[in-house]
Amino acid sequence: MFPVGIDVSKNTLDLCILYDGIKGRIKPRNIQNNRHSVENILRWLRLQHCGPEDVHVVMEATGVYHERLATELHDAGFRVSLANPHRSREFARGMGIMTKTDKVDAYMLACYAFLKKPHHWEPPAPEIRYLGALLRRRDVLLGDALREENRLEKYLSTDTPAGGADRETLRHIGPEPTADVENRPPSVESEALHVRPVRKNLQ
Known part of the structure; x- marks a missing residue:
């Protein structure tokens, strides 16, 4: 099995x-x-006379950039760490x-795969990934x-040319901007309740 390092x-x-x-x-x-990306990686490997079953891919866990690629490579039959x-x-x-x-890091990760032989990574269940996406989206909306x-608040507290009527209009636009988002957790909680049994099965 040939080690492949990917810097993302x-x-x-x-x-x-690494060949030898x-x-x-x-x-x-x-x-x-x-x-x-995965299609292009497969095409490149075919030129090296390799397939997903012939290589061990290692990349760093660097947040959002690696997650999609790692999952897609796993789903395509690659051994991913x-x-x-x-x-x-x-x-x-x-x-x-x-x-x-980036080039040196890719080489280093290939060496890491060859010498350390890290364990095989399994992506979270689709339900877990969906819940994570919901929670991340909620955080963005709250921000x-x-x-x-x-x-x-800054506009209303500064002396601006707008008249009092304009200020009153702004004050009565509706509930506080965060109110609607903060009222969403029950739906997220319902997703979590649905996912919890799945998580137990994974442990």
Whole structure:
């Protein structure tokens, strides 16, 4: 099984495959990070006479950028592992790799796959992912509502050319901007209740 390191950024993916261990031949590749990424990775691997079953992919768990790619690679039949960024940095220092570029990081992660052989990662169940997306969206809406609330408060507290009638209109636009969003948790809670039995089955 050939180790493949992938450094994930917002717009690009840097890949590196090791053919003969850390001292042997390597093959780097840079592709766009978009909805065609997995298809392009498969095409690149076919040129190397490899398929999903022939490689072990390692990437760092860096938040939103890695989640979609890791899940899609897993669903396409790849063995995927996620490296803790702190541990992979320590590993790089132990190898004497002090330079930090996307290309170097991809090589380092391929070496990490070869030497450490991290365990196989399994994505959360679709229900768990859906709940996580709901909660993240709720956080975004609460943040947006709070910013608008602060802007309105600042406007009403400053001396502006607007007349008193305009201020009264603004005050009576409706309930506080966050009220509607804050009243949403019951629906999120109902999703959580639906998901909890699934989570128990996963443990």
